[in-house]
Amino acid sequence: MVAQARDAAIVGIHEFPSRDVEGALGPLQIKAECAARALEDAGLRLCDVDAIYDAGEGGGMAGLNIAEYFGLKPKVIDTTGVGGSSYEFHAAHAKRDLAANKARVALLTYGSTAHSNAHAIGVGGRGGGGHPADNMDNFAGMTLVANYAMVAQRHMFDYGTTSEQLAEISVATRGHAMRNPEAVKAMEDLEFLDIRETTVADVVGSRMIADPLHLLECCMISDGGGAVVIAAADVARDCAKPPVWLLGAGEATAYPENGGDITTSAAAQSGPVAFGEAGVRPDEVDVAMIYDSFSITVLTILEDLGFCAKGEGGAWVSGGRLRFDRPGDGPALNTDGGGLSSNHPGMRGIFLLIEAARQLRGESCSQVEGARLAVAHGNGGMLGSRHCAGTVILGKD
């Protein structure tokens, strides 16, 4: 094992509890609320923050508008906006900036009212826009879900993966959600039908949205937000909660290519970099927080990160392996309930960091006994089309 650099740690977290603000708040207000709670969690004050990371969902001129709204004059501003993976990129950049002594305390925030805005992310037609490629994509009626569905279709063709295997991901995640009061409340507020633990038969029996993906393989569309405070090592050791170290990080892109293999995501590039920097192996990881926009997203990423070989994900996730109470059997998956059953306001990358930190503090509703290592992997954009991947490896003292 290589020596791990413990130069930056998550010291404060907050997840906005409501998934339906009924139009009463906007993204900036949710971000500010979460920032205050996360700093309180860390035992730090606003004046301690000297670096901000922002994906721009609060409006244009992201670095400037967030600084003014919060009342900050930061020394470091990073406005990397790569969809749901933005927050893994932000954590990676914060680790780099704090290690270089450019700043001492970094603040990441997210806020969205996708549900209140009735924003049909999955089936409203293509997201994005403005990119030259959209010009040739839009006329075919591609929905966002269909991009992911086409990955699943090809994965099934190449490797014999089944809908029943993909359903295991939804089942494990819902099981965790039912243990998380905020996730249960989310499903109630968003008027889910029949809120309970699910079975493989429930998932494959739910209606088809874009073949082969069923309703219960698709994430929800909620309001929400969160904040993460990351501090340099000396600050982190004096904070209110034990530090959750950022041990390694990797970044990558992928996009449609002539002759390319869409069953492999950008995680195949970001994963080895992150694990290499952390000096750990996938089989040592206790908790896997993987962006679950859809079941196939998780299956593909688990393979690409090296938890199992490419094409073997279907068999690997079967038999309840991903449950939190099966330690030693592989990592627990999305122990907060994930985007499938707890919280998906459009860019859920920040919640991956938050729940990973909860696990390593021993604060999760589905606590993995003795959890020491976690991975948070964000996928931004669309699997099967253009997307970014950010992998972060986290560990406790």
Add this chain to the structure above:
Amino acid sequence: MADPTRPLPNLRDLDKVQRLTYQQCAVCGTVVFYRRRRCTGCLSANLAWKESAGEGTVYTCSIVRQSYHPFFRGMAPYAVAWIDLDEGPRLVSNVVGVEDPSSVHIGMRVKIRWDEHEALCVPLLEPA
């Protein structure tokens, strides 16, 4: 209110002529699609225009059963697919001309069927 219509691409990529063109780098041979100013393999400006014969194979596909787009909502369920044209470009489009969209499958041979509009034609696919 007029019937909802298919969203159409920019005129720069397609016209009324019903030809599917792509670029190929004269320096490194990379097939470039959609149009670029410089080669995606080597950044050369020496990109030659080529014309596809319009035949290819379904690389992957799905059936869209739910869309909120006013035009596509009325069309659902419909097949979408990534098509590998024989010359190399990979194109996303609809596979039409099938009784049941479920019959569209990976490996299926398809050919372009032009969907005519006032200002341009868009390349849909049908069984070859």
